[in-house]
Amino acid sequence: MNTKQQRQAIIETAHRRYATKKYDPSKHISPADWRTILEVGRLSPSSFGYEPWQFVLIDSDKVKQDIKPFSWGAVNSINGADKLLLILARTDVAYDSDYVARLVRDIKGHLYSKLSPVSQSFKHFQENDLHLASPRARFDWAAKQCYIAMANMMTAAAELGIDSCPIEGFNYRKMNQYLKEHHLVDTKHWHAAVMVSFGYRDQPITPKVRQPLADIYRKI
Ligand SMILES: Cc1cc2nc3c(=O)[nH]c(=O)nc-3n(C[C@H](O)[C@H](O)[C@H](O)COP(=O)(O)O)c2cc1C
Known part of the structure; x- marks a missing residue:
């Protein structure tokens, strides 16, 4: 592939990554692809290299059903995505x-x-x-870094022909409470930052709608 083709392929991947609303529940990600996506998350950059994240695969159907009532943005993913990943941010x-x-x-x-x-x-x-200056500010700073890992994983997935959806459509207080009450997470040190689902779409990609570059890029 020459440089021109590489550039084109990068842009095609960006168009291909699509916040998937309808997944095909019969399609599964191969273990090798899943390991690759996780490895890209693990290799993501972090401030001072302190990696303030944990990647938690929500594999249990019971947990998925339990969190559904307060996870409106994840319902489509719970109903069909092969993988639902909760990213935790370190609080301290x-x-x-x-x-x-x-x-x-x-x-x-x-x-x-x-x-x-x-x-x-x-x-x-x-x-x-x-x-x-506050625990909240420290958590938000860690969570920003979790979003970098999430973005890298979604791009890697798109390159592998795997669809994804970033998810912050859930009640964070209820999620942390649930994780604590069910002894799933040490919520003294880790809180939910964001979720992201992966799988195979059961819908066509709609063309991207974005502001023109001239509106969002300038020199100073
Ligand atoms: C931080 C973040 C949170 C999001 N939360 C949700 C969500 O909870 N549920 C959902 O279906 N989509 C969610 N989205 C997807 C956006 O709606 C989507 O990325 C946006 O409309 C642009 O569409 P595209 O990603 O398909 O290009 C989220 C996206 C981001 C970046």
Whole structure:
């Protein structure tokens, strides 16, 4: 494939990715394709490399039916998508948290100290640049990063001919409460960020409707 064809293929993938409203429940994603999509999520970028996410496959029909009443945006996906993925965002990513200490030590293989230059610059960044002054602000910051992983997974899926739908049409308070009451998630440290479904569409793609580039892109 030459560069021109590559560009064309990229744009075709972007057109092909479509927020799928009707899935064919008889079609299933192969294990190899699913591993590829998850791997792309795992390899996604995160602030300071602290990976504030968890990917939870909602496989249980009971859980799917239980969450349906407060997940209006997921009903179509629950009714037909092969995979329904809940992405959790870490609530307490901070320079002095056990979570960051574990990531730095066990994953990155670096020495960890609250007083190290990296820890202190992360503290400064969160407090003075991002102004993360509340637990809610810290969660939102982590959740933004979860959306990057979700987007990467949807693009990878589209390249594999797999359809997807991003989902934030659910009641977040009820979802977290449900996950807590059913002991499915440690909700002290993890809250629902977003869901995303994958499978095969049972509908034609409608052409994309978007603002022209001239309205959304400019130089300063
Ligand atoms: C953050 C986010 C949340 C969304 N939530 C839902 C949802 O809950 N249910 C749904 O059916 N579609 C949802 N969508 C899909 C959008 O409606 C869709 O992406 C948009 O209309 C553009 O259409 P397209 O993705 O097919 O190009 C969501 C999209 C994004 C990016």
